[in-house]
Amino acid sequence: MKRIALGLLALMLAACSDPAPETAVNDESPDPVSESADAPPAVRPATPDADRLRVEWMRIEHGGWGQAEHKPALASESAEASDRPTLGIIIDDLGHNYSRGRRVIDMPAPVTLAILPHTAVAARLAKEANAAGRIAILHLPMQNGANLSPGPGALFADMDRETFSATLRGNLDDFGPIVGVNNHMGSLLTTLRPQMNWLMEELRGRDLFFVDSRTSAQTQAAVAAQEHGVAHVSRNVFLDNELTPQALQSAFDRALVEARTNGVAVLIGHPHEQTLAFLEQVLPGLEQREGVQVVAIGELVGQGKR
Numbered sequence: 052m053k054r055i056a057l058g059l060l061a062l063m064l065a066a067c068s069d070p071a072p073e074t075a076v077n078d079e080s081p082d083p084v085s086e087s088a089d090a091p092p093a094v095r096p097a098t099p100d101a102d103r104l105r106v107e108w109m110r111i112e113h114g115g116w117g118q119a120e121h122k123p124a125l126a127s128e129s130a131e132a133s134d135r136p137t138l139g140i141i142i143d144d145l146g147h148n149y150s151r152g153r154r155v156i157d158m159p160a161p162v163t164l165a166i167l168p169h170t171a172v173a174a175r176l177a178k179e180a181n182a183a184g185r186i187a188i189l190h191l192p193m194q195n196g197a198n199l200s201p202g203p204g205a206l207f208a209d210m211d212r213e214t215f216s217a218t219l220r221g222n223l224d225d226f227g228p229i230v231g232v233n234n235h236m237g238s239l240l241t242t243l244r245p246q247m248n249w250l251m252e253e254l255r256g257r258d259l260f261f262v263d264s265r266t267s268a269q270t271q272a273a274v275a276a277q278e279h280g281v282a283h284v285s286r287n288v289f290l291d292n293e294l295t296p297q298a299l300q301s302a303f304d305r306a307l308v309e310a311r312t313n314g315v316a317v318l319i320g321h322p323h324e325q326t327l328a329f330l331e332q333v334l335p336g337l338e339q340r341e342g343v344q345v346v347a348i349g350e351l352v353g354q355g356k357r
């Protein structure tokens with residue numbers, strides 16, 4: 052498995068030898084059970100093995116591109132209403148495992164759930180999140196540059212518009228309620244403007260916002276969202292590229308600095324045991340301690356921009 056991942060990475064590196072210095076490619080969650088493009092979509096269990104492989108892949112990818120740090124699109128304007136720095140936290144890749152999703156709902160701050168379509172507990176988690184006053188968004192699988200399977204419901208570059216839109220609608224209607232969308236993988240698809248236009252037209256029609264996970268330095272998603280009047284914001288920091296307590300704290304601290312500097316920051320993590328335990332430990336009393344307020348991601352996506 053590792054050899055295959057490394058081989059794919061080598062191909063990616065060869066194809067992208069000149070990345071922008073301040074941006075990163077991060078497909079943040081390789082699918083360890085369906086690396087073959089020919090394999091049928093598989094449900095990824097949230098097992099220690101799956102976690103380990105995912106983390107390994109993230110470490111490899113980020114080793115090649117470095118950490119993304121950039122200002123969020125539009126969000127600074129919405130923060131002007133308050134002088135208190137705000138932090139939006141999203142946990143991606145939910146839907147396979149109920150107990151981990153439930154822990155996100157029960158976090159002592161409004162952490163946003165990004166739920167994969169066509170997964171075992173997607174509908175249950177979205178319903179329970181809504182009942183608890185939390186926000187659930189669709190974690191939309193998209194084609195990545197390494198030809199790893201993004202999982203069921205993925206959007207691919209070679210789909211004609213009819214197939215693309217039918218697949219997208221199948222995902223948007225798969226579970227509810229949702230208020231927005233972010234991308235799962237997508238380091239290839241988000242660079243394609245026509246496909247991002249198709250996506251944003253659908254989101255505009257449904258009044259959904261978009262969070263660009265920025266898995267490619269060349270992402271067109273935020274630009275397309277802006278043009279189509281879709282409220283949007285972009286990820287600043289990935290919380291759990293590495294799962295040691297020191298690395299988690301360091302990434303979290305970078306997000307706090309970003310929030311203080313720009314007024315807002317968007318932090319994305321994954322449902323690893325270490326990540327959830329870290330957030331459960333660090334979130335209580337955060338605002339009193341650090342002066343940064345955790346808010347639902349819906350509050351950061353540029354109100355008044357629709």
Ligand SMILES: [Zn+2]
Pocket residue numbers: 079080143144190234235236
């Ligand atoms: Zn993901």
